Amino acid sequence: MKNLKNVLISGGANGIGACLVKEFCEAGYSTAFIYKSDDASASKLAERYGAYPIKCDLSLSENAERAVEEVKYRLGHVDILINNAGISYVGLLTDMTDSEWNRLMNTNLSSAFFLTRAIVPDMVRRQEGRVINIGSVWGRCGASCEVAYSASKAAMRGFSMALAKELGPSGITVNCVEPGVIDTRMNSHFTEEDVRALIDETPVCRLGKAEDVAGLVLFLASDNASFITGQCIGVDGGFGL
Numbered sequence: 001m002k003n004l005k006n007v008l009i010s011g012g013a014n015g016i017g018a019c020l021v022k023e024f025c026e027a028g029y030s031t032a033f034i035y036k037s038d039d040a041s042a043s044k045l046a047e048r049y050g051a052y053p054i055k056c057d058l059s060l061s062e063n064a065e066r067a068v069e070e071v072k073y074r075l076g077h078v079d080i081l082i083n084n085a086g087i088s089y090v091g092l093l094t095d096m097t098d099s100e101w102n103r104l105m106n107t108n109l110s111s112a113f114f115l116t117r118a119i120v121p122d123m124v125r126r127q128e129g130r131v132i133n134i135g136s137v138w139g140r141c142g143a144s145c146e147v148a149y150s151a152s153k154a155a156m157r158g159f160s161m162a163l164a165k166e167l168g169p170s171g172i173t174v175n176c177v178e179p180g181v182i183d184t185r186m187n188s189h190f191t192e193e194d195v196r197a198l199i200d201e202t203p204v205c206r207l208g209k210a211e212d213v214a215g216l217v218l219f220l221a222s223d224n225a226s227f228i229t230g231q232c233i234g235v236d237g238g239f240g241l
């Protein structure tokens with residue numbers, strides 16, 4: 001019998017988040033997920049796996065707070081928060097506008113702050129919980145033409161480590177999972193040549209799959225991971241070495 005049962009996944013309609021929704025549902029967790037706009041994928045997932053979808057642009061604080069109220073109404077409370085929603089921006093930093101910068105930071109970093117702030121007080125009251133943040137190998141290494149993205153993911157590392165110290169005494173663990181190049185919509189702009197070059201740079205000689213990431217997230221959510229906190233763990237086939 002699992003101790004922690006209710007999970008909220010941000011960015012759950014596609015890619016890594018959709019795989020998390022599927023795997024948490026199949027593992028018997030009560031699962032809610034937030035997505036921004038893809039109604040078709042969200043309702044398909046909800047119907048197939050029995051997850052509860054919430055449509056919400058998490059880059060705005062008031063939306064995130066409303067979404068959390070809805071999640072609490074549906075699930076009662078949240079035991080495991082997975083901050084996964086994210087977008088990328090590929091281009092020179094000097095070509096980036098203020099609004100592109102703000103949109104990326106608000107989606108990738110501030111959304112984690114908004115959701116965590118709204119959910120953690122309940123976890124503290126219950127003296128248990130898990131926060132799992134999805135960072136990126138680029139937050140460790142930095143990527144040319146993805147400066148804002150790399151900065152947002154580097155911030156997820158600091159956010160996770162500091163929050164782990166703050167919440168450890170309340171029985172809550174916080175970890176950061178850092179995927180390498182995973183085959184999802186986010187990377188659909190790559191040409192075949194780009195993909196070959198990325199595979200050549202990956203010691204295990206393949207792109208990652210969403211399932212590779214989900215396996216670690218499921219473990220970190222499990223009762224077996226209660227002594228693991230403040231860790232930033234790569235799922236990147238050795239890409240970041």
Ligand code: NDP
Nearest residue numbers: 011013014015016036037038057058086136179182184186
């Ligand atoms: P996808 O583009 O496939 O999925 C992103 C999800 O985030 C979608 O469900 C999307 O909603 C949701 N989302 C985007 N913006 C918002 C917003 N403002 N409010 C609410 N939800 C939002 O990306 P991936 O699955 O590839 O990425 C998931 C996470 O993993 C991201 O944080 C990404 O940075 C990280 N990551 C990905 C890597 C990769 O190679 N793919 C590598 C390293 C890290 P909707 O479906 O409605 O658009």
